[in-house]
Amino acid sequence: MRQTNTERLNPHVVSIPASQREAVLSAMKGKDSLANLASGNPEMAMPPSVISRMQAYLQEGYASYSTYYGFDALRDGITAKMKNDWSVAVHSRDELIVTSGVQEGLYIVMRTILQPDDEVIIPSPHYGTYYQNTLACGAKPALVPLKESEGFLPDPERMAAAVTPKSRAIVFCNPNNPLGVVWPQESLEAVAEVALKHDLLVLVDEIYRDYTDVPPVSVAALPEMGSRTFSFGGFSKSHIMMGLRIGFVAGPAAPMVQVKKMHYCVALCPSVLGQIAAQAALDCPEEELAAVRDHFKDKLEFLYEGVARLPGVSCVAPGGGFYIFPNFSAIETDSMALAIRLIEEAGVVTLPGSEFGRLGQGYLRLSVCAVETDVREGLHRLEKFVAARKR
Ligand SMILES: Cc1ncc(COP(=O)(O)O)c(C=O)c1O
Numbered sequence: 051m052r053q054t055n056t057e058r059l060n061p062h063v064v065s066i067p068a069s070q071r072e073a074v075l076s077a078m079k080g081k082d083s084l085a086n087l088a089s090g091n092p093e094m095a096m097p098p099s100v101i102s103r104m105q106a107y108l109q110e111g112y113a114s115y116s117t118y119y120g121f122d123a124l125r126d127g128i129t130a131k132m133k134n135d136w137s138v139a140v141h142s143r144d145e146l147i148v149t150s151g152v153q154e155g156l157y158i159v160m161r162t163i164l165q166p167d168d169e170v171i172i173p174s175p176h177y178g179t180y181y182q183n184t185l186a187c188g189a190k191p192a193l194v195p196l197k198e199s200e201g202f203l204p205d206p207e208r209m210a211a212a213v214t215p216k217s218r219a220i221v222f223c224n225p226n227n228p229l230g231v232v233w234p235q236e237s238l239e240a241v242a243e244v245a246l247k248h249d250l251l252v253l254v255d256e257i258y259r260d261y262t263d264v265p266p267v268s269v270a271a272l273p274e275m276g277s278r279t280f281s282f283g284g285f286s287k288s289h290i291m292m293g294l295r296i297g298f299v300a301g302p303a304a305p306m307v308q309v310k311k312m313h314y315c316v317a318l319c320p321s322v323l324g325q326i327a328a329q330a331a332l333d334c335p336e337e338e339l340a341a342v343r344d345h346f347k348d349k350l351e352f353l354y355e356g357v358a359r360l361p362g363v364s365c366v367a368p369g370g371g372f373y374i375f376p377n378f379s380a381i382e383t384d385s386m387a388l389a390i391r392l393i394e395e396a397g398v399v400t401l402p403g404s405e406f407g408r409l410g411q412g413y414l415r416l417s418v419c420a421v422e423t424d425v426r427e428g429l430h431r432l433e434k435f436v437a438a439r440k441r
């Protein structure tokens with residue numbers, strides 16, 4: 051029978067798997083006093099200087115569209131930041147646009163570079179969007195396992211073995227969500243070598259780079275990589291501006307001409323209020339940021355040390371960011387079942403590792419976005435749950 055147009059939907063979009071977060075959210079419904087170790091949404095206010103700049107702007111009463119690709123001054127400020135902090139050269143405004151978060155940037159770049167049946171190499175467990183965008187473009191994700199026994203660092207041979215004539219790009223984040231690790235320069239050089247040898251583009255999401263003691267090396271700064279790398283960054287995490295939706299992407303000028311067309315289709319321009327906040331974020335006094343970074347670092351160390359001590363649980367030490375990715379498979383191999391049981395029996399919310407791809411099965415992603423007392427309580431409840439299972 052002929053499908054109606056409400057049934058006949060784009061199969062690439064239909065093929066995107068439903069998020070497991072929904073199941074976690076519904077298990078949470080109606081339960082009070084849960085300790086939340088699942089959220090990627092830091093429970094913290096923005097830096098005071100960002101708040102006051104936005105208040106002053108709002109007083110004027112306008113909320114017009116901006117230039118499509120972001121205020122020139124903001125793009126120039128980000129360009130200077132990338133030069134100074136990332137050692138990445140953005141040669142002109144043609145190479146950088148401001149987006150509605152990294153999320154938009156990833157989508158419009160992947161839409162621009164991918165064609166149906168292309169393949170995208172995704173080191174995995176991975177941030178879900180890389181996989182979902184690949185499917186949305188009709189392309190195929192090629193998951194390359196990152197192993198706990200190797201500290202979740204990429205294995206160049208496994209990555210090279212995943213390359214086929216259809217491979218177009220490698221996409222990953224550094225620091226990593228969900229794994230918590232930061233890939234060192236040697237790992238990035240190995241990825242770059244694969245990309246150069248096989249003419250692959252590299253998409254590197256650096257949204258957590260401010261939450262490290264030593265900022266990670268940017269792939270785009272490695273020799274010959276600037277012309278094949280799209281670097282993504284944003285203000286959501288660095289300045290606790292998640293809901294203001296401001297990110298950016300820098301990439302080679304020729305494809306960026308096409309990326310801009312996609313940006314216009316998807317977003318027209320980034321939020322003006324968000325851009326005002328982003329400009330203030332670039333001017334933010336160092337002491338306002340240092341306090342934010344120290345706060346997360348302390349919570350992350352505390353959570354990692356506590357989880358690494360849990361009997362039967364192993365965990366790779368985090369290098370920065372907000373997350374750890376402990377292995378609970380000795381307790382329960384189905385991480386979704388475990389996440390639900392933890393909500394129901396222990397009152398602690400976690401994300402199943404399988405939310406980050408099938409290679410995350412057996413793991414949980416824990417975050418330190420909650421306030422410190424909740425992180426402490428969450429760890430305490432995990433300890434009690436694991437101890438009760440041991441008996
Ligand atoms: C790795 C990674 N990339 C991108 C995003 C989304 O960033 P934005 O708020 O800039 O869209 C997140 C949000 O949690 C993330 O963890």
